[in-house]
Amino acid sequence: MKATPIPFPPGKLRLRRLGIDTYQEPVLFMHRDCRVCHSEGFEAQSRVELALGERTIVATLNVVSGDFLAPDEAGLSEAAWRLLKAQDGDMVSLRHPSPLESLGHVRAKVYGRRLTQAAITAVIEDVVAGRYSDLQLAAFVTACAGGRLDLEETVSLTRAMVAVGERIDWGEGLVMDKHCVGGLPGNRTTMVIVPIVAACGLRMPKTSSRAITSPAGTADTMETMAPVDLDVAQIRRVVESTGGCVVWGGAVRLSPADDILIRVERPLDLDSQGQLVASILSKKVAAGSTHVLIDLPVGPTAKVRSAQAAELLGRLLSQVGQALGLQVRVVQTDGLAPVGRGIGPALEARDVLAVLQNQADAPADLAQRSLLLAGEILEFGGAAPAGGGLALASAVLADGRAWRKFQDICAAQGGLRVPPTAAYRQAMHALRSGSVLTIDNRRLSRIAKLAGAPEAACAGIDLHVRPGEFVERGQPLFTLHAATPGELAYALEYATSQADTVHVLEDA
Numbered sequence: 001m002k003a004t005p006i007p008f009p010p011g012k013l014r015l016r017r018l019g020i021d022t023y024q025e026p027v028l029f030m031h032r033d034c035r036v037c038h039s040e041g042f043e044a045q046s047r048v049e050l051a052l053g054e055r056t057i058v059a060t061l062n063v064v065s066g067d068f069l070a071p072d073e074a075g076l077s078e079a080a081w082r083l084l085k086a087q088d089g090d091m092v093s094l095r096h097p098s099p100l101e102s103l104g105h106v107r108a109k110v111y112g113r114r115l116t117q118a119a120i121t122a123v124i125e126d127v128v129a130g131r132y133s134d135l136q137l138a139a140f141v142t143a144c145a146g147g148r149l150d151l152e153e154t155v156s157l158t159r160a161m162v163a164v165g166e167r168i169d170w171g172e173g174l175v176m177d178k179h180c181v182g183g184l185p186g187n188r189t190t191m192v193i194v195p196i197v198a199a200c201g202l203r204m205p206k207t208s209s210r211a212i213t214s215p216a217g218t219a220d221t222m223e224t225m226a227p228v229d230l231d232v233a234q235i236r237r238v239v240e241s242t243g244g245c246v247v248w249g250g251a252v253r254l255s256p257a258d259d260i261l262i263r264v265e266r267p268l269d270l271d272s273q274g275q276l277v278a279s280i281l282s283k284k285v286a287a288g289s290t291h292v293l294i295d296l297p298v299g300p301t302a303k304v305r306s307a308q309a310a311e312l313l314g315r316l317l318s319q320v321g322q323a324l325g326l327q328v329r330v331v332q333t334d335g336l337a338p339v340g341r342g343i344g345p346a347l348e349a350r351d352v353l354a355v356l357q358n359q360a361d362a363p364a365d366l367a368q369r370s371l372l373l374a375g376e377i378l379e380f381g382g383a384a385p386a387g388g389g390l391a392l393a394s395a396v397l398a399d400g401r402a403w404r405k406f407q408d409i410c411a412a413q414g415g416l417r418v419p420p421t422a423a424y425r426q427a428m429h430a431l432r433s434g435s436v437l438t439i440d441n442r443r444l445s446r447i448a449k450l451a452g453a454p455e456a457a458c459a460g461i462d463l464h465v466r467p468g469e470f471v472e473r474g475q476p477l478f479t480l481h482a483a484t485p486g487e488l489a490y491a492l493e494y495a496t497s498q499a500d501t502v503h504v505l506e507d508a
Contacts (some may be wrong), residue, residue, distance in 0.1 A: 008098015011036060015052075015090045016283040022077040022400035026130050028094075029068075029075035030057035036094050047133055049097040050074070052090055056130045057083045058097045058101070083130060104127045104134060109143040118155040124160040124257045137264040141275070148164050149274025154316065155323045157274065161257045161282035162324075168205070168232060168252070168288040176204045176381050177289035178373060179280050181296050181313070183212070183303030185445050186340040186463075189247055189295070190340075190354045191219045191225075191371035193377065195405035196396045198244030200383045205239045207249035207287045215460055216449035219248035220345040221352070224457050227414035235333050238412040247411060254286035255279075257508040264440065277316050284326060289329045293377050297335030299434050301441040329380050331370060336437040337467050340366040344453035346419035347481065353419075365466075371397065422458040422481035424488045429496055433473045434506040443501040447480070456483035465502060476501045 013036055015492055017028060028048050030037050037310035037363065042048060046061045059080050069075050076084065094485055104207065105119040114213070115123075125141060132140070149157065167406055176197055180187055190206055195203045208218035208228075217227045228248040235252065238245040243337070250259060258279045265275065284292045294317055296310045301418045311343065314330035323330030340363040354362035375389030384392045391472040396402050410416035443459060452459030482488035495501065 009013055009091050011040070011095065011463045012093050013072060013090045015084075015086050015088065015208065016069070016075045017088055018069075018075040018077065018359070021274055022079050024079050024081055024260055025077070025134055026057050026059035026080035026158045027077035028061050028080060029064055029077075030061060031071040031073070032065050033071045034070065034371040039374055040096065042094075044047050044084050047097055048082060050080075051093040051095070052084050052086055054473065055084055058129075059282070064344065068255045074316045074363070095130065098504050100126060100136070101104070106136070106140045106143055106168050109148070110139065114150070114155065115153050117159065120156045121160040121163065124157070124164055127260055128164045128257050131188070134264055137203050137261065139260060141268060141270060141272070142464040143500050144275055145268075145270040147274040149272070151316070151319055152452045154277055155320050158278040158285070158320055158324060161278055162177050162254045162285045164356065164385075165255045165282075165286050165377055166232065166253045166256055167286050168235070168254075170203065170340050173214050174202060174381050175288050175290045176202050176293075176377050177284050177294045178293040178295065178377060179284065180345070181276070181280075181294065182296040183301075183441060184299075184335050185215060185338040185343040185395055185441055185448070186348055186366070186462055187295075187297065187338075187369070188216075188221050188340065188348045188352050188389055189366065189370040189373055191222060191406070192366070192397070192402065193374040193404045194244045195356070195409060196370075196374040197410070198242060198376050198381075199396050199401040199405040202377055202378070202381045202383050202442070203239060204244040204377075205235060205287065206244065206246045206452060207235075207252065207254060207283065208246060209249060211454045212262055215343050215445050215453035216345045216348055217454065218246065220457065222246045224346045224349045224417070224419035225353070226410035230413060238409065242405065242408045242412050244405070245413060247413065249328055251281060255282040258401065262399050266498055273313055275318055276313070276487045279310060279327075281317065281320055281324060281326065289326065291328070291377075292321065293373060293380060294328060294330045295333045295373055296330055298332055299335030299441070302335030304335065305371075327378065331373065331376055333372075335441075338441060338444060338463055339363070339369060341463045342460060344443060344451070344461065344481065345450045345457040345461045346421065347462055349378055349419040356397070356406050358398065358403075359399070367397070372412065420458040420506065422456075422483060424482045426488055427476040427479045430471045430473055430475045430477055430502075431499060432504055432506045433471065434504045436467050436469050436471060436502060438490065438503045439463075439467060439506040440498075440501050440503070444478075447491050447495045447498070447501065449483045450487070450494050451480050452484070452487040456487065458483055459487065477504075
């Protein structure tokens with residue numbers, strides 16, 4: 001006797017995890033012949049609300065054909081699966097989402113109206129709840145770009161981004177922090193600064209980011225030496241026992257709106273000082289910092305390209321910080337060329353270890369920049385007198401206290417480990433004899449990413465020359481590192497087409 005199929009409840013489908021990485025965008029997949037698709041009038045790119053028990057999310061619909069998905073199944077991307085906290089076989093309800101009222105504030109901003117605190121808060125709450133599609137997020141990012149956020153709006157955006165995430169409270173006393181605006185490959189000063197500052201008795205719980213468009217973030221580099229995916233309780237234990245940490249901020253949901261906005265902002269390549277300031281300072285406030293040092297590298301191929309732009313950005317950072325109760329100090333630094341020799345997680349970690357261990361061949365520029373910034377923090381926090389920070393930082397590094405403290409921090413985070421090395425390498429040689437005139441930060445970063453960084457921690461670039469140095473024709477300028485021959489060939493093809501990434505000026 002043929003079994004009678006059990007009918008599905010109206011408007012419900014069985015969930016299936018598809019294992020598709022859509023980064024942070026929740027995506028729903030439904031079959032073209034799905035009865036719910038037809039009855040609700042869903043089409044490709046429709047926004048669909050999914051309800052599982054008391055949990056709801058809004059996802060973007062992709063419609064599929066063939067045997068990839070059954071008509072009675074609703075497939076979810078990894079982002080959607082995490083947000084819904086689903087299990088295979090769960091029955092989910094699907095319906096059209098309610099009108100997105102906060103989108104009216106975005107439209108008003110497009111037409112030049114100022115955003116109130118209430119308006120910005122409504123937008124950010126909906127963004128974090130996953131109610132905005134990438135298209136709607138792009139509209140918000142674009143409406144705020146190009147200097148369209150004034151000081152008051154920037155303060156309001158920062159406050160709203162703090163409010164929707166977790167916050168860490170460290171109690172009484174100073175909590176030191178630092179941030180580099182970015183755009184400078186190899187600038188991994190954090191892992192030298194934190195142990196120096198902690199060794200001098202100041203607290204420095206550093207929550208760092210992973211790479212988004214760069215070959216490595218601080219968290220990616222630190223992860224080659226110690227675990228960084230710690231929760232708040234674990235972070236607190238590390239800091240209480242050592243005075244510092246270097247962990248991934250994404251694991252503790254500090255300012256989650258920032259990660260969502262960055263995902264859309266970066267591909268658009270829009271200049272938005274207001275959003276940049278809100279991005280930086282919202283995470284500092286959420287992390288419980290009281291004193292923040294901002295490193296602003298300035299150079300033609302860095303993120304901040306002129307001293308004037310750095311001055312404007314620094315002023316805005318200080319003003320917004322003051323409004324939020326943060327003490328902010330801004331330091332302009334040289335952004336003309338990469339820092340250290342390595343570009344990519346493991347290669348940058350090698351440089352950090354060389355500096356901490358006082359190795360003879362440690363990159364001097366990384367050591368000097370780290371000591372300069374550490375000295376500023378020590379003075380900022382009162383651990384050194386004005387003008388005495390650099391000397392104290394240098395002594396702590398030279399006598400081994402910084403290295404011992406770094407080992408303690410790594411042990412507390414889960415154990416010190418050896419960074420991996422690449423199986424495949426290829427040197428790029430100078431086509432002429434002469435002096436190194438410039439090094440293009442952006443092109444070097446692109447080459448390192450094509451080689452597999454940061455996904456392959458061992459991949460990247462080992463830089464052999466600095467601006468101003470003389471090179472002979474045929475001398476290696478840098479060496480590509482890759483985990484696979486295919487990635488090496490891919491990076492090599494682009495690097496060969498960009499012969500002036502390291503620009504050598506032929507002597508007359």
